[in-house]
Structure formats: structure tokens, C-alpha cells
Amino acid sequence: MASYNETDDGYGYDAPPPRPTTPPVRRGFVMILALLSLAVLAVYGVPFVAERAGRAWEAGRAQSASAALAKLDEQGAVSQASRLFRLATTAVSPAVVNVRSFRGNPGVGRHGLQLGVPPSQREGVRSELGSGVVIDAAAGYIVTNNHVIQDAEQIVVRLGPRDDVPARLVGADPKTDLAVLQVKTPLKTAAQWGDSNKLDIGDWVLAIGSPLGFDHSVTAGIVSATERNDLRIAEYESFIQTDAAINPGNSGGPLVDLSGRIVGINTAIITQSGGYEGIGLAIPSSLAKRIVDALIKDGKVTRGFLGVAMQPLDGETARALKLPGGAGGVVVGGVLPDGPAARADLHPGDVIVSLDGRPVHDPTGLRYVTADLGAGVDVPVVYYRDGAERTATVKLTESPTNPEIAPLGFRVKEASAPEGDGKPRTIVEVDRVVAAGPAFNAGLRPGMWIVAVGKTPVESLMQFLALIRNFDLERQLPLVVFSQDGRGTGLVILGPKAMQDQPPGQAAPDVPPALPPVAPTP
Secondary structure (H helix, E strand, C coil): CCCCCCCCCCCCCCCCCCCCCCCCCCHHHHHHHHHHHHHHHHHHHHHHHHHHHHHHHHHHHHHHHHHHHHHHHHHCHHHHHHHHHHHHHHHHHHHEEEEEEEECCCCECHHHCECCCCHHHCCCCEEEEEEEEEEECCCCEEEECHHHHCCCCEEEEEEECCEEEEEEEEEEECCCCEEEEECCCCCCCCCEECCHHHCCCCCEEEEEECHHHCCCEEEEEEEEEEEECCCCCCCCCCEEEECCCCCCCCCCCEEEECCCEEEEEEEEECCCCCCCCCCEEEEEHHHHHHHHHHHHHHCCCCCEECCEEEEECCHHHHHHCCCCCCCCCEEEEEECCCCHHHHCCCCCCCEEEEECCEECCCHHHHHHHHHHHCCCCEEEEEEEECCEEEEEEEECEECCCCCEEHHHCEEEEEEEEECCCCCEEEEEEEEEECCCCHHHHHCCCCCCEEEEECCEECCCHHHHHHHHHHCCCCCEEEEEEECCCCCEEEEEEECHHHHHHCCCCCCCCCCCCCCCCCCCCC
16 A cells, blocks of 8 residues: 655656646737738838839939940030030020010110100000011111010110110011011121921920010020911911920010021910910911011012811711711811802812812911912812812912901901800901091991891901902991990991982981891900
């Protein structure tokens, strides 16, 4: 029988006490811990490593670029690139002048000596700041924008510091916003015309002028686009768009390529703030040179005239006229009787696709091509009628610029005005009225819009000229007009013969109001 011994625990007297046993680690807990670790690594570790790697890559790239530039600099390539800009600026900048025009007859003498009270201190004197470029040093001809000198009583050209000289207006063309000035003082240098037709998007150009009065300022940029039209800035448009900084005061200055030649005349900017926002517009030299040459030679510009009312071509109209797929062009909306297009047997509904071999895609392009061809030339016109392509020869005539209705004593012009939705529309505006003439006595005034002849709405100058052919202007012309405050009224302008036949004391006949469906927005 065994005896109980309280000191004997079965381990022996000298054995260490047993260690506590731990429960086995569960596999699920380990997996969760691993996933959490991976998540922390993905959130913090990967971006950290990527950032470090990216910094290292950028640093290496920057070092490589610096080494490449240093090598190019050793070869003279960097200095040569800058040298192109310097040389182009040096070639043209001396021919760029500051142009100021004044309304109020300030009186300016040679070398900036002003006669009498300075213009800036005279009440009612308004001034316009712009730029210009000398194109003929011997004759003293300077090109600028028409809006810089329009309605000016005196024009002052600054040739250099304290060297202001008076200039005379040789000729101006508001339809392209160009003007030519002449000074009698000897000029040292002139800039040369370049070929804007060779410009391409991405080419470097320089704008030189007097932005905000800072003479001979030079900015650089690229050609952003060419043949920008339908902007309603000028009547004939084909602008070069550039991101070279152009600001108020640059107008009339040259846009220059890196060959140091004039490829454009800086004219306008597209802006919502009133300052430079990256979109500058210049008249291309291909157009400017032709206009300038005509102004110097004749004092005016003669443009070709086709004698059609033009409408844009859309997909629905193309299908209705049975045009082949992909065909583009301009729809003939009307034809002036006895005009060039009528004599060439063009009809309303025809679609003109080219004139003198030059494709046309919209009314603005057709007007530009027609005007550029000039008057008195026979040119082929390609058009579609009833889905079939046809060709005719048309003899262009001189464009009726602001025609004067001589028997009635008023002159009209084509202008643009906003509709109710803000989009521009073409209108016929009274440009001038002879005082005490038949039109004046009937109540017609400059600035009025002619919206109908009799009861027929008028939408263009060409249409107006066609409609008045139906009336004996020596007797009367019924019109519907809108005044500048937006009021519409009908009036009859009595011609000289009607005034002779009218018994004394008899009132002029009234015309029934016949307003067109869409009234102009005041």
C-alpha cells in the first residue's frame, strides 16, 4: 500500500515548476494581421516609394536636360536661337512708330513741341493710341489701323524720344480696318513685307508696338490659327490668331516672323477683361499689302462684286438640294437683277462651291474671295443645281460700297447688330442723310435701320439695292425703318418729280406699317 508523502508532487524534489501552456494561435488571426499590414503598406509605403522614385527620375531627367543644354550651348545652338529673335527685332523695331490721333485740333509742332495748350489739358479733346510701321522710308508711308485714326482732326507720329511729327491720312479702308499715313520728315528705315500664306500653326512670331504707351515693346508667341473669319470685327476678315501678347496700343503695329518681315498687322484681341487673354488677331500681309498698295495708288480699294445673297449650307439643306455626300459650299439665296451672277445665269438655290478655282465653304469666305479678285475680271464659278455640278464664267463688277441714293439724298451701308439671343445679324443702316434733302424731310436720319422696302423685309445691302429697282426714285420710295431707340415706323420719301407734281399744302402719302417678322433689338 502506498504511503502519502505531501512533499512528493511527482516531479521530483529538484525539478523546476512547469511553465504555463499558451493556447494555439489561430490561423484566421494571422491572416487578418497580414492583410492589415499589406493595407498599411499599400496606403503609405507604395506612395512613399513611388514619390522617391519619381523624384529620382525627375532629378535624373533634369540633370540630363541640363547636360544636353550645356552641350548645345557649347555648340552655340542656344545663342543662335535667341539670336534669331534679336535679329528679327533689330530688323523691324526701328521702323515701328507710335501713332496718336486727336479729335479737337490740338496743334502739334516738330520735335513734340505742342502749339498752344496740350491736347491732354483741353476740354473735349479725345485721343486714340496705337502703333504703325514704316513701309516706305523715302515716301514716308506708314501703315496702321483705321480705328486708330478714324475721324481724327490731327494725327501725330512719334518717331523717337521727343520726336513727334504730324502725319496726313493718305487713305483708309474701314472694311479691313487698315489705313496709310504719310509724314514729310525723312525716315531712316522701313520694314519689308513677308508672305503670310507661308505661315503655319506653331510658327514663331513677334508683335512689336506701343502697348499702353510703352514704345517698341516686343512680345513673342506662335501662330495659333490662320484664316479666322466671321468674327464681326471687320467686314472682310481672314485673321491670323496668335498668343503673342497684344494689348491696347499695339493696334497697327507689325506681326513679324523670325525672318524679320511683316506677316500681319496687329488689329484686335478677344478678351473678357479688356486686356490680353492669349488671343490676338492680326490682318495677314497677303491681304494688308494689297489694300495698302491700292490706298497709296488710288486712295481707295476696289473690290469684286458677285451680286448674290448668300446663305450657309447645312446638312439638311444639302440633302434637300440633292447634293452629293460631303459637298460643301454657299447657297445662293437671291440674285441681283442684271448683276454679275444673273448675267452668268445663276439662280436662287444654286450652291457655289468654288470661284476662280478657290474653294468656298461659307458666306464669309465667298465674300472674301470675290472681293480679293477685284472688278472687271472674268472668273469661272463651279456650282451645283438639282444635284448636278455645273460651271459658268462670271464677270465681276465693282462692289457698291455704301451706295448713295442720289435722287433722295441718303446713303446706306451694311452693318451688324445683335438679335434677341445675342447673335449678330446683318442689317442695312442709314449712313448719311443730306440736310434738307428729300430723305431728311421725310424723317430719315443717320443710324436708322432699314428693315423693309414697301412690305418686303430687307436682310442685306444687295437685297435693298435689288428692291429699290422696283420704284421710280425720282418720285417716291416707301420704307420701314427702326430708330436707334427701337421704335419702328413707315415713311415715304418723295423724290424731286413727286414734289413738283404735289399740289401745295398736300401732305405726303403715308405707307402702311409693314414690319418684318423679326424686329431688330434696340
